Amino acid sequence: MSTAETTWISGPVLRARPDGAFRLRESVTVGDQALLGEVIRIARDEITVQLYEDTSGLRPGIEVTGSGRLLSIRLGPAILAGIFDGLLRPIADIADPYVKPGMQVQAARRFHFTPSVCVGDPLMPGAAIGEVANGTGIAQRCLVPADLPGGRVTAIADAGEYPDDQPICWIDAADGRHLAVAMTHAWPVRVPRPVQARLPSDEPMLTGQRVIDCLFPVARGGTGAIPGGFGTGKTVLLETVGKWCNADVIVYVGCGERGNEMAGLLAEFSELEDPRSGRPLLERTVVIANTSNMPVSAREASIYTGITVAEYFRDQGMNVTLMADSTSRWAEALREVSGRLGELPGEAGYPAYLSSRLADFYERAARVRTLGGETGSVTLLGAVSPPSGDFSEPVTTHTRRYVGSLWGLDAKRAQARFYPAIHPLQSYSLVAGNLARWWHNTGCTRWQELRRRFLTLLEDEARLERMARIIGRDAMPARQRLVLICAQLINECFLRQSAYSMNDRYASPSRQAVMMRLIGSFIEGSERLLDAGVAPEAIRDQPVFRRLMRMGEEIEEGDWEAFSALDQELTATIRRLLNEAREGGEE
Amino acid sequence: MTYARLVGEEIANRAEGPLLFLSRSLDVGLNEAVEVEGADGSVRLGRIAALDEDSITVEMLDDTAGLTLQGTRVRFFGEPLRFHVGPGLLGRVFNGIGKPLDGGPPLAAEHAYRVDGLPIKPTAREAPSEFLETGFTSIDLMNSLVRGQKLPLFSGGGLPHDRIAVDIACNARLPGDTQEAEGFAIVFAGIGIPHDSAEFFREEMEKSGALARTVLFLNLASDSSAQRLLAPRFALTAAEYLAFIEGMHVLVILTDLTNYCEALREVSASRGEVPSRKGYPGYMYSDLATLYERAGRIRGKPGSVTQIPILTMPNDDITHPIPDLTGYITEGQIVLDRDLHRRDIYPPIRLLPSLSRLMKDGIGKGRTHADHPALAAQLYASYSQAQQTRVLAGVVGEDGLSDDDRKLLLFGDDFEQKLIHQGVDARALEESMAAGWSALRGLPAGELHRLDDRQIREHLLDRATRREPVS
Structure with missing residues (x-):
């Protein structure tokens, strides 16, 4: 191993005189405490190291030891349902409640392994050699590391419990080497894991949130960004999606965010059940927590740690959703480290490579055929916290260029406690067209048509609201007043969805479709009434309107009878008003 | 204060703003606390902000005016400030x-x-x-x-x-x-x-x-x-x-x-x-x-x-x-x-x-009052509407408003004068909640979408259980 002697230190950055060769981005340890760091700059006579921990007490002369490897994490069965810091070091042990320098990586644990290959079988890189159970109800596969050559199995362990760092399969590689494979393997975090092919994204990643699934959907293997100023509900939205989305594994990266929020998330995820498997949500979750007061350079690494973990589960044939809260904090960590290195600042002080780093990150989302021949996906959702809520700042503008769906959060909606505060006119989804077929096949044949109808109404509403502000609502023609009433219904009953309401926090696709259809019937019915001369206000004042407004809140998941009763009530009301209008007209 | 571990004399080379540069004659670590004693006996706190092989950069935590380089003693504590x-x-x-x-x-x-x-x-x-x-x-x-x-x-x-x-x-x-x-x-x-x-x-x-x-x-x-x-x-x-x-x-x-x-x-x-x-x-x-x-x-x-x-x-x-x-x-x-x-x-x-x-997480049943969340949500929604109506009234004039809008305007004023304003007296939560319900009573019940039917009945319509508003 190469070593180096520290010559200069300030904050989390140190310089050292090398004795032996160091690689750029090599991970190193410093001093007796074995503080973790990464080489970020090399010269013949000096290396610069960024440390991931508190550097108090370090001094010139302290030894820096190279590891010979790029900054890597160990991937294995122990990760699922675990809670880690930005460098995948477990923080679940709370005998000491504080984060202290020199924390160690996960110690070896024993898992039950069941082989799925026999001696003599050919193996490709990335192929599965067996199943591992870690007590979470999710069967994990044990993979041949993708950076090893393929070969033939010469020996394989019998089914049984083994420590996860011991070899369980031996391979004669095609290049003549003899290799041993354990349940865990190391992978450099900044290198995307290879795949056989990228597949088209034509299935939605369902979130149980109507405004997302119906108006601005995201595809499996797609990307989404949630920009919003403070207090607009980014974190609550991400957590809600994390709870209800139909992914096999959730990787939640708390990047430079609040400690109490992480605590709340952990508490809630361990109590709540996965609606599909009935097991605690935490069992399908990996939490990577690097709160705002934990060392800033580890924050920069945490995003890469998260996506590498997500890719690892994808390679086992799972659908993974990664949530990064927040990518702005990550960008700020980049800026902070860049500043300490004295790099030339670009826009708003961010380094000039901000845009390409963001592109690299979002590019790692995909639906793929894995090396092992399975289908898996990583969906990336990133929160963006623009300073002063100004969407023209660099992180938001660059992110916008790379994501398929954007959910712009609106401060005005949030202030009126309208959640999720996704503003329909500041949001988009590039994949809605691809997903229309899926909805059609699920039985919601009018999905695309109603979606368009809703969006048009909301667009009209914004225009008419401006006008209403000038001439007053009552002075507007009846048809325009009706547009405002319909838009109010869409907003209040369909787009607004309380994450804390037992009935409404989750909406299945069928429930979303029913609600969409009911609102569609109301719009069409009330237009007929308008043609017959009924005033929009008279329609709004019907009792059925309040029932419609509160249907999300009042009708629980699966209570189709209540929905059809409401449907009948609506039809009856419209018929009655229509008859009254006709009779009135005849008199 | 802990006792100083090491003392350096005549090691100060340069002072600039709050920073003091010392020659590195002692083995000290980053972020450790120091005390700088001037020739006149004044004592100032500082901490080590950067280190290289030859020098120590100390960030002074007290005013550096009057500090001299000659005759200055620096005491190192060997640990961060405690x-x-x-x-x-x-x-x-x-x-x-x-x-x-x-x-x-x-x-x-x-x-x-x-x-x-x-x-x-x-x-x-x-x-x-x-x-x-x-x-x-x-x-x-x-x-x-x-x-x-x-x-x-x-x-x-x-x-x-x-x-x-x-x-x-x-x-x-x-x-x-x-x-x-x-x-x-x-x-x-x-x-x-x-x-x-x-x-x-x-x-x-x-x-x-x-x-x-x-x-x-x-x-x-x-x-x-x-x-x-x-x-x-x-x-x-x-x-x-x-x-x-x-x-x-x-x-x-x-x-x-x-x-x-x-x-x-x-x-x-x-x-x-x-x-x-x-x-x-x-x-x-x-x-x-x-x-x-x-x-x-x-x-x-x-x-x-x-x-x-x-x-x-x-x-x-x-x-x-x-x-x-x-x-x-x-x-x-x-x-x-x-x-x-x-x-x-x-x-x-x-x-x-x-x-x-x-x-x-801190309100509602078992924490404060079961109806606290809905009440706060409804007050927020109505007050937000009232604010919008105020803008409208500023354009079309109050006469151009509908009855419901005028009620909203009144609610907005009432809300500010009776709910937000409370003068010097502290209010217990129960009093605050009573004031909240009383403010909502001026609004048409049909407009209160954040309340369920029971809440409307119990707190707004049923006069038997109605408490007098707190002024």
Whole structure:
């Protein structure tokens, strides 16, 4: 191993005189405490190291030891349902409640392994050699590391419990080497894991949130960004999606965010059940927590740690959703480290490579055929916290260029406690067209048509609201007043969805479709009434309107009878008003 | 103070602003505390900010005026700055670096804690969920504070945030008998405040008797900038001791964080760092986080640290980096409003941009009152509508409004005059809730979409259970 002697230190950055060769981005340890760091700059006579921990007490002369490897994490069965810091070091042990320098990586644990290959079988890189159970109800596969050559199995362990760092399969590689494979393997975090092919994204990643699934959907293997100023509900939205989305594994990266929020998330995820498997949500979750007061350079690494973990589960044939809260904090960590290195600042002080780093990150989302021949996906959702809520700042503008769906959060909606505060006119989804077929096949044949109808109404509403502000609502023609009433219904009953309401926090696709259809019937019915001369206000004042407004809140998941009763009530009301209008007209 | 481990004489080479450059003749580590004794016997605190093979850069925490290079002795402590605390902390007054200002005896130094604190593992945190009453309806009812939360007050120059700070310090209480059973204390830190304000705080708290349950830290505007950076850290160290060693619930009031950030910018500039937005250093977010994130609860420990940091928004601009970065770290914000203040409404809290993120966990059934969440949501929705109607009325005139809109206008006025405004008297949560229901009674029940039918019946329509509104 190469070593180096520290010559200069300030904050989390140190310089050292090398004795032996160091690689750029090599991970190193410093001093007796074995503080973790990464080489970020090399010269013949000096290396610069960024440390991931508190550097108090370090001094010139302290030894820096190279590891010979790029900054890597160990991937294995122990990760699922675990809670880690930005460098995948477990923080679940709370005998000491504080984060202290020199924390160690996960110690070896024993898992039950069941082989799925026999001696003599050919193996490709990335192929599965067996199943591992870690007590979470999710069967994990044990993979041949993708950076090893393929070969033939010469020996394989019998089914049984083994420590996860011991070899369980031996391979004669095609290049003549003899290799041993354990349940865990190391992978450099900044290198995307290879795949056989990228597949088209034509299935939605369902979130149980109507405004997302119906108006601005995201595809499996797609990307989404949630920009919003403070207090607009980014974190609550991400957590809600994390709870209800139909992914096999959730990787939640708390990047430079609040400690109490992480605590709340952990508490809630361990109590709540996965609606599909009935097991605690935490069992399908990996939490990577690097709160705002934990060392800033580890924050920069945490995003890469998260996506590498997500890719690892994808390679086992799972659908993974990664949530990064927040990518702005990550960008700020980049800026902070860049500043300490004295790099030339670009826009708003961010380094000039901000845009390409963001592109690299979002590019790692995909639906793929894995090396092992399975289908898996990583969906990336990133929160963006623009300073002063100004969407023209660099992180938001660059992110916008790379994501398929954007959910712009609106401060005005949030202030009126309208959640999720996704503003329909500041949001988009590039994949809605691809997903229309899926909805059609699920039985919601009018999905695309109603979606368009809703969006048009909301667009009209914004225009008419401006006008209403000038001439007053009552002075507007009846048809325009009706547009405002319909838009109010869409907003209040369909787009607004309380994450804390037992009935409404989750909406299945069928429930979303029913609600969409009911609102569609109301719009069409009330237009007929308008043609017959009924005033929009008279329609709004019907009792059925309040029932419609509160249907999300009042009708629980699966209570189709209540929905059809409401449907009948609506039809009856419209018929009655229509008859009254006709009779009135005849008199 | 601990005894110095090493002493260096005649090693100072250069002084520049708050930075002192020493030759590196001794083996010392980054971030360790030093004491610089001038030739005239004056003693100044500092800490090691950077090291290379030949020199040590010390950042002075006291004013460097009058410092000479000749005859200066530097004592190295061999460890980062610590605050020595022990029983008898309550009722005491300290300066920004933990030295008694009240003429009392030095503290029994049973524990020595690093003033920087250590990050709490997210896994070791207990999610905050217990209500803390401040006595202000706009906070307790509309933006409830829970123990372990950090909820800043965004103020502006000339607004009565000092008064509010003192009122909260005097009136804050835990519900039921928790206060007696578990103990409640206030840590109040004045950061870079004028002498008059410091006197005001001390006198008011003495008068109301709150001083006995308070630890007061006073860093005056005339103290050095670097010391300004330490004042909240000493205060939070005291709070952590009270909370996690003595097991009390501690409410920390820090005022004014804007002074802290100015000091941060000043020190950063003198170090020659690349500035970020408006000249503030790029690490201001991380730095503020090391203060705010010290609020919280720890699993298995009885106490809690709750923070109300107060800051003045330069030019009332909520998008200025100081409130902006603060808002991204803290769990909500309470915003003061100049217009309300002009109309003599006290506390002049502007509700629409105010928010308490942890409110949902601390209110409702079993916490405060089962109907509290719906009431707060409905008041928010209606008040927000009322504000929109006001804009409309400003254009078309009140005569052009519909009946419902006029009711909304009345509701808006009523809401501000009777609910937000409460003068000097503290209100218990029950009184605040009664005031809330009474304000809603003026609105048509059909418009109240955030309330369910039972709530409308019980609180708004059924006159038998109706309580008289609190004026």
